[in-house]
Amino acid sequence: MQKRRVGSSDLYVSEISLGTMSIGTDEQHGIRLLHEAQDLGINYFDTADLYDQGRNEEIVGKAFKGRRDKVILASKVGNRLDPGKESWHWDASKEYIVSQIKESLRRLQTDYLDLYQLHGGTMEDNVDETIDAFETLKKEGLIRYYGISSIRPNVIREYVKRSNIVSVMMQYSLLDRRPEEHVLALLEENNISVFARGSVAKGMLSHKASEKVKRKGAEGYLSHSYEDLLAVSEKLGVLAEQEQTSATSLAVRYVLQHPALASAVMGASSLEQVNENATLSGDHLSEAVYEKLKQITRPIQYENHR
Incomplete structure (x- = not known):
């Protein structure tokens, strides 16, 4: 598995990584998936306190106990569980971020995170306070580096200007080329890496594209109509056949082609x-x-948060 450097950090991550949200809540099954991924050369694992209300972090922690020095662990913070409910509200305050790292570390059975990410972000946040929270955790040795997970160009620009983020996680695919307008170039210029999610657009850019389009694209996808999606899946399939590879491979390698990319999180x-x-x-x-x-x-463009 090829590895790429994350921004100016000393983290080198597999260019295909595992987003753990979909491993489920069955502990034995989840651990088997995580171990298999690591055995195949994947070293970057992305979780969040939001996933299954912390259960996901617990499974990831159990899987890598005794293997901690062989993997790069990332988690996210900012979505605060409402007491007694299953709903969440946004909280990017320093007090909340500093308090939640301890809970994530406990669930992950480790004393540090390689990468801690703000799980969103708005222009209404006190950005300087949020940055201070991450810088404090870094100074205390609880995190090695920090980044944000956001598709909002205006928020991303603020963190590029004002913080020491090493990465941005965002949605990016052949069907969502919005980052190509300005964001990818901005991050590349500032030596900040991208973790791409949604690289196969719910499977509509995979080798099962036609089936997935019918199931998940009936109402369209972003500004693409159902007819657009069918046409894309057909053309991608033809090109894959010509190149003697899979549609999934072409879609993911398209995303990884940009020099700002560190990894496609699958x-x-x-x-x-x-x-x-x-x-x-x-x-x-x-x-x-x-x-x-x-x-x-x-190409399509961001309509909001510009």
Whole structure:
């Protein structure tokens, strides 16, 4: 598995990584998936306190107890559980962030996180206070680095200007090329890496594209109509056949082509999916294939949070 450096940090992550949200709540099954991923060369695992109300972090912690020095663990904070309810509200205050790292570390059975991410962010937040929270945790040795998970260009710009983030997690795929407008270039210029989620757009850019489009794209996807999605899946399939590879591989490698990218964060709920994901690491696309992929879809822009 090829590895890439995260920004200016000393973290080197597998270019295909595992987003743990979909591993489920069955402990034995979840641990099996996590171990299989690591055995196949994946070293970056992304969780959040939000996932299954902390249960996800607990499973990840049990899986890597005794293997901690072999993996890079990332979690997220900012979504605060309402007492006695299953609902959440946003809280980016220093007090809350500082208090929650201790809970995440307890569940993950570790004394530090490699990467701690703000799980969202708005322009109404006290950004300086939020940054101070992460800087405090860094000074205390509870986290090595911090970043944000956001698709809001205005929020991303503020953290680029005012903080020491090493990464931004965002949605990016052939069907969601919004980051290409300005965001990817901005992050590359500032040596901040991208963790891409949604690289296969709910499976609509995978080798099962036509089936997934019918199931998940009936109402369209972003500004793409159902008809658009069907056309994209067909063209992607044809190109994959010509290149003697899979549609999934082309879609993921398209995302990884940009120099700002550190890793494509892929979900998995079965051993089969873990194994499929691990095969997606590979060489850069040729410029000819990259340009053909660009022609399959059209660029779209962020309408909000500019």
